Amino acid sequence: METIISPTRPVPVHPGLPFIGNTLEYVRGPLPFLNRLQEQYGQSRAVRIALGGLTTILLLKPEETRYVLQENNRNYGRGRSFAVLRQFLGNGLLTSEGDFWRRQRRLAQPAFHKQKLAILAETMIDEAVAWADRLQQADHKGPVNVTSATIDATLRIVSRTLFGSVLTDGVDNLSNALASLNHLANNTLINPIRLPKWIPTPNQRAFRRATETVDRLIHQIIQTRRASAESHDDLLDMLLRAEDEETSERMSDQQLRDEVVTLFIAGHETTATSLAWTLHLLANHPDVQARAKAEVETVLAERDRPSPEDLRSLTYLMQIIQESLRMYPPAWAMTRLSLGPDQLGDYAIKAGDGILLSPYVLHHDPASWPEPEQFNPDRFLPERVKERHPYAFLPFGGGPRLCIGNQFALMEMQVMLAVLLQRFIIKPTGQPIDAQPLITLRSKQAVTVFLS
Numbered sequence: 001m002e003t004i005i006s007p008t009r010p011v012p013v014h015p016g017l018p019f020i021g022n023t024l025e026y027v028r029g030p031l032p033f034l035n036r037l038q039e040q041y042g043q044s045r046a047v048r049i050a051l052g053g054l055t056t057i058l059l060l061k062p063e064e065t066r067y068v069l070q071e072n073n074r075n076y077g078r079g080r081s082f083a084v085l086r087q088f089l090g091n092g093l094l095t096s097e098g099d100f101w102r103r104q105r106r107l108a109q110p111a112f113h114k115q116k117l118a119i120l121a122e123t124m125i126d127e128a129v130a131w132a133d134r135l136q137q138a139d140h141k142g143p144v145n146v147t148s149a150t151i152d153a154t155l156r157i158v159s160r161t162l163f164g165s166v167l168t169d170g171v172d173n174l175s176n177a178l179a180s181l182n183h184l185a186n187n188t189l190i191n192p193i194r195l196p197k198w199i200p201t202p203n204q205r206a207f208r209r210a211t212e213t214v215d216r217l218i219h220q221i222i223q224t225r226r227a228s229a230e231s232h233d234d235l236l237d238m239l240l241r242a243e244d245e246e247t248s249e250r251m252s253d254q255q256l257r258d259e260v261v262t263l264f265i266a267g268h269e270t271t272a273t274s275l276a277w278t279l280h281l282l283a284n285h286p287d288v289q290a291r292a293k294a295e296v297e298t299v300l301a302e303r304d305r306p307s308p309e310d311l312r313s314l315t316y317l318m319q320i321i322q323e324s325l326r327m328y329p330p331a332w333a334m335t336r337l338s339l340g341p342d343q344l345g346d347y348a349i350k351a352g353d354g355i356l357l358s359p360y361v362l363h364h365d366p367a368s369w370p371e372p373e374q375f376n377p378d379r380f381l382p383e384r385v386k387e388r389h390p391y392a393f394l395p396f397g398g399g400p401r402l403c404i405g406n407q408f409a410l411m412e413m414q415v416m417l418a419v420l421l422q423r424f425i426i427k428p429t430g431q432p433i434d435a436q437p438l439i440t441l442r443s444k445q446a447v448t449v450f451l452s
């Protein structure tokens, strides 16, 4: 029976210890902690928790999540964790806000339109085939570390789709510098001790050096591009040419730098993580794998590589990717900060309230997903999708700040999996795998599989 509630009751508080609140419980096992909160407070639809000295409201249901991300999104800013990200991404799409963000999004959006993605698909297919060749040439009798193999492939794909169909030395150096900046930023973000930037710890020094290298190389590439009349089918060219419809303005070098770094960082680790999880799931579900392989063989027929047009027909493969993103959403949590007072469902929200939105929590809610720990791609049959709340599944977020690279990522995953399934049978190594929610939802151990 529905409980009757007063219109402005306070959000229930999950009891914790003095000062540290629920931090210990969280650190002991973040994902079981989140699942327990759903179990305990699901009826209330939200719960207030205290982590690292700050309190935040965790939303537990799709309706409230849609309200914050879409219906009243203007009242919710990026939140606390974005301040750290801003240190290395600058003011790019992921971290900027307000009118500045709106303008940048308008400028960048056309680069991700379907026809533009079809051009980038060719690059993805080339890289996926080269990747599979490398895996085939390597001695793959032993286990293959797909955590590093997928990073390797998505790094090459993001570099080529951003900077050019041919990897020149400059681009190669830039990719390496960006990858090390990403690594150092991860170290900074997961370190609970926040030292001021001027303290020269080895991490801070390496961070500064990597930033300088990235800036120098990106500016060189931008200058060369600006000086040349030649056109290139890559994202950088699309961003360079993008012109604001209202003001005819283009991006400055600094804006381009921030967008390029953002796309590079946001565009490879998430996809690689999700691919590694998908390979783990396929290895452990031979029946699903056999169905996917049969689909790939039928669609590709005698051809030795997929074409961009094939992707539309690989529908079961897409269901597998979606089910993998449901179980292991790489962006497992997002933060927001309330800018003014608001009414969120039954709750009164104050200006300054922190909000935690968690795709992981919503994707494991038994009210939307019966037996949530079971891997079952049939959950994404079109008729089943129609029955669910659209915000029950949100691996790419929602509302105006929906991931700009969502179609890019899905296409990339489909291409890479189709090429692998065509060539190999993926088998499990029996090694246990535990999920570890850092910035992305990674696995504690490297994912390994046998390819035969």
Ligand code: HEM
Pocket: 093, 094, 105, 262, 263, 266, 267, 268, 270, 271, 274, 329, 330, 331, 334, 335, 394, 395, 396, 397, 398, 400, 401, 402, 403, 404, 405, 406, 408, 409
């Ligand atoms: C499986 C892969 C991916 C996942 C799970 C993912 C997830 C997300 C999520 C959840 C957001 C919203 C964050 C928020 O609202 O707080 C986001 C934003 C964003 N993503 Fe992705 N992403 C993926 C791949 C990509 C790729 C391939 C690119 C670029 C090529 C990309 C670029 C971005 C950018 C620029 C934003 C900020 C958009 C804005 O606020 O306007 N992402 N992503």
